[in-house]
Amino acid sequence: MFNRTAIAPLEYTRKLWMRSWVGLTILFLYAPLIVLMIFSFNDSKRNVMWKGFTLKYYEKALNNDSLVEAMVNSLTIAFFATIVSLVIGALAAVMLWRFRFPFKGLVEGTMSLPIIVPEICLGVAFLIFFAKVDWPSDLPWPLNLSAITIAHITFCFPFVAMVVRARLASFNKEEEEAAKDLGATEWQAFRDVLLPHLKPSLVAGALLAFTLSLDDFVITFFTSGPDTITFPVKVYSMVRFSVTPEVNAASTILIVLTVALTFIALKYQGVKGISDAH
Amino acid sequence: MSGPLQDWKSQKKPFAAVASAPVFWLTLFFIAPMTIVWLYSFGQNAGQADIDISGTLDNYKRAIEWLYLSIFLKSFAVAALTTLICLIIGFPVAMAITFAAPKWRPWLLLGIMLPFWTNLLIRTYALMALMGTNGYMNKGLGGLWEGASWLRTLVGMQPLEAWTPVQLLYNNFAVVLGLVYVHLPFMVLPLYSALDRLDKSLIEASLDLGAGHFKTFIQVVVPLAAPGIVAGVMITLIPALGAYLTPDLMGGTDSQMIANVIERQFKRANDWPFGAALSFLLIYAMFILIALQSMRSSKVKEAG
Structure with missing residues (x-):
């Protein structure tokens, strides 16, 4: 990841904007699912605030x-x-x-x-x-x-x-x-x-x-x-x-x-x- | 394929052994149901549970009235917009996967494919939870708003009024966002498989001969990846056009798509013949799209 060699013309994946683009896309795809999974352990009826860990649900x-x-x-x-x-x-x-x-x-x-x-x-x-x-x-x-x-x-x-x-x-x-x-x-x-x-x-x-x-x-x-x-x-x-x-x-x-x-x-x-x- | 095909007549027994089950299933549980729907589309309601197949064209006449035609057109516009956004987001992602180091490539692909394997309803629900008036998207927008307000005070202007959560769900924006969320993996995979097959030395040649990255992209990469783009567009457009769940759960009263109208004919409105006619119009629309695609690809073959 922290390779110091110069970026070759075809190494598009090593360009910053390309990496951010892929990162944002992955975030878009996963954020809803991860938030859902985290809040399944949340000790609150409503989904917004983290109130503590629970397995009751x-x-x-x-x-x-x-x-x-x-x-x-x-x-x-x-x-x-x-x-x-x-x-x-x-x-x-x-x-x-x-x-x-x-x-x-x-x-x-x-x-x-x-x-x-x-x-x-x-x-x-x-x-x-x-x-x-x-x-x-x-x-x-x-x-x-x-x-x-x-x-x-x-x-x-x-x-x-x-x-x-x-x-x-x-x-x-x-x-x-x-x-x-x-x-x-x-x-x-x-x-x-x-x-x-x-x-x-x-x-x-x-x-x-x-x-x-x-x-x-x-x-x-x-x-x-x-x-x-x-x-x-x-x-x-x-x-x-x-x-x-x-x-x-x-x-x-x-x-x-x-x-x-x-x-x-x-x-x-x-x-x-x-x-x-x- | 290796070796010639065998003629079924010389191998009647093995042929019957392999062919009977699939042909039987397809006939009884696919062709028969579809045929009944097709026949119903030429019928009319007769009494409580009876449908009289009278050969009438009234259902189709009603389906092309402006009320329903406009929903067809709107569904198409929503599906086309979804496809376009998926293409814009997906193309750089597919490029990045293609040019990633070989050991990263399968993991990036897995990263794109894994949500695609996850239950559609769960994904839609998770996105809805994030987009609610108390959800994180609203919080994020609220944070931006407060930041902007603070910047205004820095330059001596009046701060903005307090942030009020906006309704992100239950409108056309939510439907398009939901459809993009669900269909993005469909777009990336065909794009990747086309870009992966592309001869990289052509890109190098273009760069060496003085074209910039953007010019190379437009004049070399896009034309060579055209079959993948067409495949990705089709594979996104077709399911998006028939989407039911996303507009139903995330849309408002004005964002229903054709599938929701069809569903209503079979549940609340209880007008099966009309619903059958709408279903077949949707199927014909799919066929037209597929025919256009195959006409295009045969033209490309002739030219090449």
């Missing part, structure tokens, strides 16, 4: 049954949505990578639509769809979450397919042919040769799907009923009607969880993987 948040239930719902939905998205997404990627078939362009285009179509449109589409087919809403837990889970899978699996397909591009098909020449069946070649090659992209895809599902508010807002509140929907109603420090505490827990997941992903891909991925 964490206790309150964890004793707030509807908040905990919403969190459990969110994690359950994210768990199932991730598993199904992973399977469907990986299959879709293999299908597009390996085969020539009629209407391939159309299938490929349609598959990218859930990514492009605005969330609000997808949300109302599921609202209408589940109303039209009379999807049962009084099933026991966790089956009552099925409608939300289905909606989440629809917008998660194209992302998984994208990640897996990028990885497939670097697969040497000769390896698979060699396995088959040596007597492996189609399934064995898939399981023992292709799948291990895909593993990093499957981990990345799973984490992406999990975060997308956990993060989603708009689509869930249209598919959830009174008994199927997810964490974002719960926070939304708390923010709308009564801001309480409990929201800060619950949010901090989720932020920490997200950061932890990101670092797990980094462990798999390596920090360098981030800049190489583009």
Whole structure:
């Protein structure tokens, strides 16, 4: 940082205004989150003055049954949505990578639509769809979450397919042919040769799907009923009607969880993987 | 891609094994719901819960009345302004990451990406807490105000009147700021990946041949980074155009965007066919944007 050599023409990052610009941008991105996390420990009902350290809002948040239930719902939905998205997404990627078939362009285009179509449109589409087919809403837990889970899978699996397909591009098909020449069946070649090659992209895809599902508010807002509140929907109603420090505490827990997941992903891909991925 | 594609006819069983699940899911849980919305947009309310798909175009006629057309235009203006601000903030950041020392690069990228992984609602809420009348932004502005007041007394002028907190939230300014906050990472990443691929010796050549940094930036860096700029603009503009949460939570009564109007048709106003028509108009708008982009990129390919 305090390198004394002269700044070379292309070392833009070492110029002061450039550094301040990046610093201010990072501050803009992080300040709200850090303030929120600090004030979740503040012993005051209002968020402005620091009155002393307390964990009571964490206790309150964890004793707030509807908040905990919403969190459990969110994690359950994210768990199932991730598993199904992973399977469907990986299959879709293999299908597009390996085969020539009629209407391939159309299938490929349609598959990218859930990514492009605005969330609000997808949300109302599921609202209408589940109303039209009379999807049962009084099933026991966790089956009552099925409608939300289905909606989440629809917008998660194209992302998984994208990640897996990028990885497939670097697969040497000769390896698979060699396995088959040596007597492996189609399934064995898939399981023992292709799948291990895909593993990093499957981990990345799973984490992406999990975060997308956990993060989603708009689509869930249209598919959830009174008994199927997810964490974002719960926070939304708390923010709308009564801001309480409990929201800060619950949010901090989720932020920490997200950061932890990101670092797990980094462990798999390596920090360098981030800049190489583009 | 290595090796030729296999024809599905010669590999019917493996093809069926991989293709059936994705195609089934896409048909049942994406095409079917979207088709129902599309059909509803040509219908009208008939009784409490029934919608009669009569092929009427009334919903579309109503959607292009000035009241709704103006909201469409306003949403587009807000999204475009958001995108422009993101581009102005994001370009130097992407440049800084590109030219940073290799060991810093991934950490800077992580720094930009981490908020993007954090829950959207939490981020919006955190920003709102900061912007409230008792929040830190108001305190900061108050501090500046008092500083200015003190400076005035130094030069012998009357001090300014006491600082009164300003309403930063619940207006169009808050919506744009919120959208920039949420979408900034979207812009930086494509810009970075375009700048990273750029041949640095071209910049050096331009500087060596006597162009200043600004001239080099305008005439060399920007044209070469154009694909990244276009990608960043698209990836920011499209979600910003359909934004629901930010205008809903941070906007005032006059700052609703098209997504809020759509939501109202399905909740309070209970006019599903009209909401369906608005949804499809929004989708068509997206398609037009994407078509414009692909037309542009094919033109570039022809020229190159």
